[in-house]
Amino acid sequence: LIIAKIPFQRSYIVTATVRSEKRASEIIKAHPDWEGKIEFAIVEDFTTAAPFDIIFEKAKDLFTYIIHTASPLRFSVNDIQKEMIEPAEKG
Numbered sequence: 001l002i003i004a005k006i007p008f009q010r011s012y013i014v015t016a017t018v019r020s021e022k023r024a025s026e027i028i029k030a031h032p033d034w035e036g037k038i039e040f041a042i043v044e045d046f047t048t049a050a051p052f053d054i055i056f057e058k059a060k061d062l063f064t065y066i067i068h069t070a071s072p073l074r075f076s077v078n079d080i081q082k083e084m085i086e087p088a089e090k091g
Contacts, residue, residue: 013061017043017052047090 016038018024024040043051056063068088077083 014038017041
């Protein structure tokens with residue numbers, strides 16, 4: 001059995017949203033090899049759409065993918081729709 005690895009290269013522009021420049025600096029400090037490979041968009045208030053509109057307006061290229069990885073986490077929920085789903089969908 002011979003397994004050949006075929007190089008598969010893609011080039012992506014990664015834009016990450018953070019709440020502050022300080023947080024962006026902390027991420028680069030934790031992952032120095034990411035410097036110059038990731039762009040940060042500062043979004044201080046994640047509860048409104050306006051900051052995200054600006055990100056799309058200022059984008060150098062169209063976004064191909066959007067990965068939403070932040071979400072509220074609560075272990076005691078009375079109304080899952082209002083306390084978890086809606087905040088996750090709204091940002």
